[in-house]
Amino acid sequence: MRATVMYGAGDVRVENVPDPGIQNPTDAVVRVVRSCVCGSDLWPYAQMEHSEEGTRMGHEFLGVVEDIGSEVSNLKRGDLVVAPFVWSDNTCDFCREGLPTSCRNGGFYAMDGVDGGQGEAVRVPQADGTLVKLPVAEDSALLPSLLTLSDVYCTGHHGVVTSRVGPGKSVTVIGDGAVGLCAVLAAKRLGAEQIILLGRHKDRTDLGREFGATDVVPERGEEGVERVRELTGGDGTHAVVEAVGAEQTMANALGIVRHGGVVSRLGVAQYTSIPLGFDAMMGNITVTGGAAPARAYIEELLPDILDGSVEPGRVFTHTVGIDGIPDGYRAMADRTALKVLVQP
Amino acid sequence: MRATVMYGAGDVRVENVPDPGIQNPTDAVVRVVRSCVCGSDLWPYAQMEHSEEGTRMGHEFLGVVEDIGSEVSNLKRGDLVVAPFVWSDNTCDFCREGLPTSCRNGGFYAMDGVDGGQGEAVRVPQADGTLVKLPVAEDSALLPSLLTLSDVYCTGHHGVVTSRVGPGKSVTVIGDGAVGLCAVLAAKRLGAEQIILLGRHKDRTDLGREFGATDVVPERGEEGVERVRELTGGDGTHAVVEAVGAEQTMANALGIVRHGGVVSRLGVAQYTSIPLGFDAMMGNITVTGGAAPARAYIEELLPDILDGSVEPGRVFTHTVGIDGIPDGYRAMADRTALKVLVQP
Numbered sequence: 001m002r003a004t005v006m007y008g009a010g011d012v013r014v015e016n017v018p019d020p021g022i023q024n025p026t027d028a029v030v031r032v033v034r035s036c037v038c039g040s041d042l043w044p045y046a047q048m049e050h051s052e053e054g055t056r057m058g059h060e061f062l063g064v065v066e067d068i069g070s071e072v073s074n075l076k077r078g079d080l081v082v083a084p085f086v087w088s089d090n091t092c093d094f095c096r097e098g099l100p101t102s103c104r105n106g107g108f109y110a111m112d113g114v115d116g117g118q119g120e121a122v123r124v125p126q127a128d129g130t131l132v133k134l135p136v137a138e139d140s141a142l143l144p145s146l147l148t149l150s151d152v153y154c155t156g157h158h159g160v161v162t163s164r165v166g167p168g169k170s171v172t173v174i175g176d177g178a179v180g181l182c183a184v185l186a187a188k189r190l191g192a193e194q195i196i197l198l199g200r201h202k203d204r205t206d207l208g209r210e211f212g213a214t215d216v217v218p219e220r221g222e223e224g225v226e227r228v229r230e231l232t233g234g235d236g237t238h239a240v241v242e243a244v245g246a247e248q249t250m251a252n253a254l255g256i257v258r259h260g261g262v263v264s265r266l267g268v269a270q271y272t273s274i275p276l277g278f279d280a281m282m283g284n285i286t287v288t289g290g291a292a293p294a295r296a297y298i299e300e301l302l303p304d305i306l307d308g309s310v311e312p313g314r315v316f317t318h319t320v321g322i323d324g325i326p327d328g329y330r331a332m333a334d335r336t337a338l339k340v341l342v343q344p
Numbered sequence: 345m346r347a348t349v350m351y352g353a354g355d356v357r358v359e360n361v362p363d364p365g366i367q368n369p370t371d372a373v374v375r376v377v378r379s380c381v382c383g384s385d386l387w388p389y390a391q392m393e394h395s396e397e398g399t400r401m402g403h404e405f406l407g408v409v410e411d412i413g414s415e416v417s418n419l420k421r422g423d424l425v426v427a428p429f430v431w432s433d434n435t436c437d438f439c440r441e442g443l444p445t446s447c448r449n450g451g452f453y454a455m456d457g458v459d460g461g462q463g464e465a466v467r468v469p470q471a472d473g474t475l476v477k478l479p480v481a482e483d484s485a486l487l488p489s490l491l492t493l494s495d496v497y498c499t500g501h502h503g504v505v506t507s508r509v510g511p512g513k514s515v516t517v518i519g520d521g522a523v524g525l526c527a528v529l530a531a532k533r534l535g536a537e538q539i540i541l542l543g544r545h546k547d548r549t550d551l552g553r554e555f556g557a558t559d560v561v562p563e564r565g566e567e568g569v570e571r572v573r574e575l576t577g578g579d580g581t582h583a584v585v586e587a588v589g590a591e592q593t594m595a596n597a598l599g600i601v602r603h604g605g606v607v608s609r610l611g612v613a614q615y616t617s618i619p620l621g622f623d624a625m626m627g628n629i630t631v632t633g634g635a636a637p638a639r640a641y642i643e644e645l646l647p648d649i650l651d652g653s654v655e656p657g658r659v660f661t662h663t664v665g666i667d668g669i670p671d672g673y674r675a676m677a678d679r680t681a682l683k684v685l686v687q688p
Contacts, residue, residue: 094603094604097604098604099603099604099628101626101628102603102604102627102628162630259438259443259446260438260441260442260443260446265625268622268625269620269621269622269624269625271621272619272621272622273617273618273619273620273621274617274618274620275616275617276613276617276618276620276631277613277615277616277617278612278613278616280613280634281609281612281613281633281634281635282445282634282635283446283634284443284445284446284632284633284634284635284637285632285634286506286630286631286632287620287630287631287632288628288629288630288631288632289625289628290624290625290626290627290628290629291625291626291628293628
């Protein structure tokens, strides 16, 4: 089959790789119907050192079950399913606590002999625990929004849940990438009163306004912090969702959060420490968030997508075929595409 | 009156200072019946640069109302009251949210013209909001435990509440000072299943066991982290209460916490950043805590002290008169005293 392999910064190729097959009785093989490029893929795309063997790519996909192992009982061939970006057994203590990203029998796509999502098919370990059936047809117009359950919409939701967004609360979302915009959508869904979006790409912040942002702040750094303070009577917001992952944006998040408030970090941390010293202590600031336990959120988030009341799939601005994936990376890195959908 | 003034590291004096009087209609003047030396006082005692004018000391006290301003309506002369370590109006939005340490009209003792607790009397601003009446006599044997409502027991409670300790949960408390021991007591009270105390002073950890610690780990640094891992099947504990405030103990806390768990920091931060990078993100680690909103906890914690079911006052190992306060500092700095009670 065809699949995506990254060999170094800027070097993404679509190549022939072995077809996946059942290896363990808990596996399923899924033919990919839609996948996409993640903002987090742009970090290695910018920084990865050259590798002779390369690394498979992609962790967001939905598709059709083509084969199942002997112990898979919740799925059958032909089911349309969405795959959260971490596979998990959904039965261990961490999974039962709502943290499938720390599953005792789980793991990541595109490593350790598991396929990546940016290809024609994927062997999914722990298929019963991981895959969630979608009650639509393979040609449904809802597929882009359903695909966001794999990662980006669940990740935005994770940011607002962990930062305790709710009715009457104010939240700042730092970053107008797809995760940030999905956090805006999730904050609106959970009833936030004020949703301030920090971003400087007008096409993106316009979509943010449609998703529910009440204010847009294009200023960056200290100026952006000051602007949010002005918009909140000097206090900052109850919640801050950090959807970039840079050292500076994390520092800004701590400058924006209200006393007693919560910073939830979603952007893959490009820093090793954060400035959480005496002042944050006196203000009882909480820092939380992390890799979103997407599997644990899908049942809650699915109905609103099925009835059309939320449309997180609007973050996809471009669609490519499988051989167009390298172009998709380029477009996202250039910021000409917000997020690229792949239709193999 | 006599009161404590610190002039620099190791230089604490008890001196004559002006008697406090009502300055604002919301003030009360409290004659101090019991006060104490705080572990946090040891930081300036170790590090303060010499100052000609010195700084008043003390923020934990209980006493008798001697005078009230014209707008004070909840208190009368002769009431025995405990003062939380931050004064606050108890009506602003932060106070209503349970965060009186961020009160819009609040502040700290021993600064800005407000007396310190380590003296014979204190002018307490926002007296109605701040002071809580104690239904005991001035010679009650419960006074030491009631005094801990001012700070140390509420602070321990804050650590376990914010780190979500409860039935079935495991918690590590780092530090066998009075705050750490009060955190153990508070964790026991809230039903924690496993309470691991990290400390190397046997007299203190023995009291920790009586307070509810199920395990004591005297090892420090990486060895201590490994020992906690061993005691928890490799996972670490759901909660970690950091009751020291050093950079290394904060790093250890992050090494001890279980995926999805919470580190609550109580020790006054002597660091400016914490190593909360990619790994903590993948593990969905939360860092929270801070200055305890003692005022908000007193009503909840008072009954168990009054009926004798908890005795946080056992952290006081030594008692001094007002002129013995410099000796009290020395004894705490030398670790010969755990916590020193002052009986002016």
